[in-house]
Each structure stands twice: as structure tokens, then as C-alpha cells.
Amino acid sequence: MSTTQTSKIEIIKSSTTKINSVDFENLNFGAVFTDHLFECDFKNGKWQKPVIKPYAPFLIDPSTRVFHYGQAIFEGMKAYKDDNDDIWLFRPDENYYRFNKSAVRMAMPEVPSAIFMEGLNELLRLDEAWIKKGKGNTMYIRPFMIATGTGVVANPSDEYKFMILLSPAKAYYSGEVKVLIAEHFSRAANGGIGSAKAAGNYAAQFYPTNLANKEGFQQVIWTDDATHTKLEEAGTMNVFFRINDTLLTAPVSERILDGVTRKTLIDLAKSKGIDVEVRPVLVQELVEASKNGTLKEIFGAGTAAVVNPIVGFSFREVYYELPKIENSYALQLKEHLTNIQHKLADDTFGWTVKV
Amino acid sequence: MSTTQTSKIEIIKSSTTKINSVDFENLNFGAVFTDHLFECDFKNGKWQKPVIKPYAPFLIDPSTRVFHYGQAIFEGMKAYKDDNDDIWLFRPDENYYRFNKSAVRMAMPEVPSAIFMEGLNELLRLDEAWIKKGKGNTMYIRPFMIATGTGVVANPSDEYKFMILLSPAKAYYSGEVKVLIAEHFSRAANGGIGSAKAAGNYAAQFYPTNLANKEGFQQVIWTDDATHTKLEEAGTMNVFFRINDTLLTAPVSERILDGVTRKTLIDLAKSKGIDVEVRPVLVQELVEASKNGTLKEIFGAGTAAVVNPIVGFSFREVYYELPKIENSYALQLKEHLTNIQHKLADDTFGWTVKV
Known part of the structure; x- marks a missing residue:
């Protein structure tokens, strides 16, 4: 040495x-x-x-x-x-x-x-x-x-x-990801540490995630702990929903991590002319959109996986499968973002910093 | 060796x-x-x-x-x-x-x-x-x-x-303990890990407790995170309230630790003929009892401190001082319990186990 x-x-x-x-x-x-x-x-x-x-x-x-x-x-x-x-x-x-x-x-x-x-x-x-x-x-x-x-x-x-x-x-996630919407377990409290990247937040998710795994779901979509009506995060990632051609994601809060990939995807989507709504997204809204055919995509967003497409979700014992679509926002955004990260696309946002 | x-x-x-x-x-x-x-x-x-x-x-x-x-x-x-x-x-x-x-x-x-x-x-x-x-x-x-x-x-x-x-x-706590009732921060979520003795639960309390310390309070009384109306724990201990001659404490739940000292004190109090009510205790109830003079005692219960008397609490910027009383339940229960633990009083409950 x-x-x-x-x-x-x-x-x-x-x-x-x-x-x-x-x-x-x-x-x-x-x-x-x-x-x-x-x-x-x-x-x-x-x-x-x-x-x-x-x-x-x-x-x-x-x-x-x-x-x-x-x-x-x-x-x-x-x-x-x-x-x-x-x-x-x-x-x-x-x-x-x-x-x-x-x-x-x-x-x-x-x-x-x-x-x-x-x-x-x-x-x-x-x-x-x-x-x-x-x-x-x-x-x-x-x-x-x-x-x-x-x-x-x-x-x-x-x-x-x-x-x-x-x-x-290399890549973080593989295979098809089906998610279970949490109705009992939670990852964060109001006035708690959900928005901090604290070790304890992750350990708390393992048991409910194991239960979901046993039922055939790879991840849990976490809902607010008080009412379990608002969709907040997916596994250890922020979560986006595409209803018709609008991209929806929850606002950051004390319960929701202020994800770097999340805010990047919002800006990237807007720059592509995609309508983005940052507002509480309700479980009921998701179920209805799935039933009436307007729910097009769900995906997680995080540093490790970048974008993680979800193929279906379960709520109250009913499984809702997502359609296979052309022009997936998830794949378009992932491609564009990873190209910027790898210097294969213009970084018009000034996001990349040379070491 | x-x-x-x-x-x-x-x-x-x-x-x-x-x-x-x-x-x-x-x-x-x-x-x-x-x-x-x-x-x-x-x-x-x-x-x-x-x-x-x-x-x-x-x-x-x-x-x-x-x-x-x-x-x-x-x-x-x-x-x-x-x-x-x-x-x-x-x-x-x-x-x-x-x-x-x-x-x-x-x-x-x-x-x-x-x-x-x-x-x-x-x-x-x-x-x-x-x-x-x-x-x-x-x-x-x-x-x-x-x-x-x-x-x-x-x-x-x-x-x-x-x-x-x-x-x-030797003893765990010393000095007079004044507490602040939490109106924003929380220690546990519904469906979370509050009833587990998990390391992460403790780290989550330090920042709000530091803020309370700066205002002159040694501990925080945690309330439910959804409404902040129910009194749940005091610092890292379960909490008891004496209104008139009735002892009140919250039922254990996913948010509240099933404390060994807590359940021991409930049994000990009952054996002394003290009325014990295990039910949600509201912040408003505490404030009113303090105002009308029926609030006699508040104390924490845990292994380290055994019983930790509290001299007053603050809620919404108002400080409520507890009366100095004779025949404190806290002190009676602590004396009896520590005597049982030290084999100085009959252990009629069969709680002590020889090594």
C-alpha cells in the first residue's frame, strides 16, 4: 500500500x-x-x-x-x-x-x-x-x-x-413485475421519516413484501397509512400512472421520497409534450381507469432500476392486467434518460456533471 | 483465554x-x-x-x-x-x-x-x-x-x-420530566413497525425529541399519526394517566409497543384495587382533566426507568403543570414492582424467574 x-x-x-x-x-x-x-x-x-x-x-x-x-x-x-x-x-x-x-x-x-x-x-x-x-x-x-x-x-x-x-x-430488476396494492401495511407515517432515505424504512417493507411475493407479486404499491386510499410508492421506488395520455404521480411529502429519477422523469415527460399531473392518485381512480380501459401504464422510478414497468396490479383479491401498448411512456422515458446519462443524447437540461 | x-x-x-x-x-x-x-x-x-x-x-x-x-x-x-x-x-x-x-x-x-x-x-x-x-x-x-x-x-x-x-x-432517568405532546411528528404508522422493538423506530424519534429538548421538554408524548388526537407513548416508554383515581393507558396496537412494564403495572394496579381503563386516551381529555383539576398524574413505564413520573405537559404552546400529590400511584407502583423484582416483596404473580 x-x-x-x-x-x-x-x-x-x-x-x-x-x-x-x-x-x-x-x-x-x-x-x-x-x-x-x-x-x-x-x-x-x-x-x-x-x-x-x-x-x-x-x-x-x-x-x-x-x-x-x-x-x-x-x-x-x-x-x-x-x-x-x-x-x-x-x-x-x-x-x-x-x-x-x-x-x-x-x-x-x-x-x-x-x-x-x-x-x-x-x-x-x-x-x-x-x-x-x-x-x-x-x-x-x-x-x-x-x-x-x-x-x-x-x-x-x-x-x-x-x-x-x-x-x-448492470440492470437492477428483471422479469415481469406484478404489484399488490397495500391495504393494511404501510411504509411511512405522517410526521415520520418516509421522506428520509433512512435504513429503517427499508427493513420495515421486507415483511409485507415477502407476503406479497408469496401471493405472486414482486412488489407492493404503498398507500397512505391513514386511509389506504392514496397511491404513494412502488416497492422502493416512486410510482407513475398513465391514464389515457396523462402521466400521474403523487406529490412528494413527509411520506414520499423526493426521488431524483422521479423529478427527472417529470421534466423529461413535459419536454416531450406529455401532460403530467402531480397530485394525489387514488386507488379507486386506478381501479376505474383499468375497468374502463383508460389505464395504459404503471411504472416505478428510481436510481437503481431507472424505470421499472409494471404489468398488472391486485386490489382486494382482484387482479387488473395492464394492456400491452405501443409507444410506452415508460420505455420512451427510460431510453431518453439512459441516453442522456450515457452521453448518447444531448443533455439540454444540464443534468450530467463531469468527474 | x-x-x-x-x-x-x-x-x-x-x-x-x-x-x-x-x-x-x-x-x-x-x-x-x-x-x-x-x-x-x-x-x-x-x-x-x-x-x-x-x-x-x-x-x-x-x-x-x-x-x-x-x-x-x-x-x-x-x-x-x-x-x-x-x-x-x-x-x-x-x-x-x-x-x-x-x-x-x-x-x-x-x-x-x-x-x-x-x-x-x-x-x-x-x-x-x-x-x-x-x-x-x-x-x-x-x-x-x-x-x-x-x-x-x-x-x-x-x-x-x-x-x-x-x-x-443504576437508575435511568433523573430530574423532572416535562413532556411536549406531538402535533406534527409521529413515531409509528398504521400498518408500520411501531409495535416491533426495531432500531429504526428509535432513530426516528431523535430529531423531534431534540426539538422538544430545545423548548425545555425532556420527552415527547407521541400521538396517533393520522389525527394526533390519541395519546400513545411517552419518549421510548408506554404512558399512563391518572384522572381522579382511575389509571388510563392506551391499548397496545400496531403503533404501540406491548410493554412488559406496562402490562405488569396494569396487573399490579388492579391487585391494589385501583381502577384501570385500557382504552384510547384523547389529548382533549387530558387538557380538560388538567383544567378541571381531575388530572393527578402522568408517568412513563419501561424496563430501563421502570416508572418515570412526569411533572407537566405542553400542548399548543400552553403548559399544564401537574399537582404535587400524596399517595402517588407512580411511586406506589414503582416501589411495589421494584420490591418484587429485588425479591423484597412476595411475588404472588410468579413473575420472577431464578437463573
């Missing part, structure tokens, strides 16, 4: 690389990590010296707060390599902003841009050989922060660890 | 002890741990060999699921040493049952009794010198389970770690 210093980040290079053992054509999402990671600890009320170092396990005390009281947040981002070997990020400021919004809600310290952004850029440059060219190849980026203070008392931690991991990725 | 085998548990004894460095009269809650811990891993669909070993940090991968998707649950229990040096647990079956209920809700494997109970008993016997005699001295017990599978994909983990830590304790 050799140690160098770039700006304020200490860089400890791995003496070996795992890259030759990786089959880049057959990657399981989130399973393989690059040679290095970025790390910065928060102690004594301030962020300590940031470091890039070989990806490796670290020592942790059994009483560490994240295990007991769950202060843990993350982001999902992607980097892309174009045909000129330039590396691009997609709207990284949006993820940075949301990360710190999550931090505030979870009583964790905000991460300065100099740490988050410079750490990310430096790490991507160091492990750039892991970012493969060609559409469909991406580098999934996982910034996260955990409470590392010790002691089993239910108070906010006074120590934290911020890390960035890199995981080369 | 010496290795022995008791029943199915491997025991690796520490070659040293930290006990002489501990000031047992001045313990911060949850900060000091005994020489050993109990550990059992879940891998390949089954629980592996349980082990008791020296308390120490362990190695963990940065992509470990608990950091990213929050599968983490715990219990809080206590052990007591009587004047004959016998060690006692209080209703351990209740904690064991609730732990596995939490496990199911968080899509984690249930822990067999042979692991949970035998591990706990063996660990208490090994570190018995750390359990001090005398009322007020207790051994706080922290069983917990975390997802230890790796990979940043939002699915349930296939590997888990179950551990038990022991932390000698």
Missing part, C-alpha cells in the same frame, strides 16, 4: 486489485465492490481527516448505536463512462442535498460538500478502470452514514462514520 | 477482568459492559454454534445489510441479585416472545429458546460478580439481532448475528 495526499484526502492505495476476478457481464446488483472506499469519521463535534483506502471490513463495538437505535442513512447514485473515457455523474447535487436532508431528520451531522463531493470524485478517479463503457454499464455509488458512538442508551450518537462504496452494475 | 463447553454453548473465558476499574456507584446507563458477551450467528438457513466470549469489537463489512436497510431489533431486560446471592430475571418469557414477534415483523429469523434463554442464563452465571446486591442495583440485559449479510440490494439479509450484552445499571 502506498500513501499519497490529494487536496485534503489521504489516499492509501491497495497493493492488489480484484478487477480481474470480476465478470462484468454477469453482475449481481450491489454484490461486487471496487478496490477502494472513501471514509470520513465525525468525532468531537467535527469531521475528521477523510481517507480513501482499500475496501475491507472494519472493527466495530457490539454496543455501537447503529445496531441498537438505527441512525443510518444512504443515497443511491450512478456514474457512467462515455466513449471518450470521460466519467459522468447524474444530478449529484440532488443526492447530496437529499443526503443532508435525511441527516437532519435522523439527528445526524450534515456532511460538507468538500467531503461528500470531493471524496466521491477522487474515489471514482482512483477506481476508474472499474467503470465500463457502453450502455447498460454503470457504476452504482453508495454514500452512507452510520452512528458509531457506543452505549445502549436511546439518544443520538456523538460519533458517526460516512463512507462511499462503488459497485459496478 | 480458556475454552470450555457447557451444554451446547462454547465458552471462551476472558483471561482478565475489567470489574475492578468500574465505579458501581456512578454508572452511566448503558455505558459499561461486563467481561463477556453471548453470540450466535444465523447462516445457511440455520443457527450456528452459540458461543460466550470476551466482550470485544468484531470485524464487519462496509456493505453489511444492517447499515443500509436497517434490519435490527433488540430487547431490554434486567437481572437482580437478592440477599442470598441468587440471581433473578423478571418475566423473561415476555421479552423472548416479543423479540421473536419483532423478528417476524422485520423479516428476520426467530431465535430458538435454547439459544436465547440458555445463552442468557449462562452469560449471567459467568459474569455474576458484576450483578450487585441492593435495591437500585440491576444488570441491564441487551439481547439484539442485526442483519450481517453483505451487498447493497434492498432485500432481507440471509445472515444474521444475535448477541446478548450485559451492562450494570
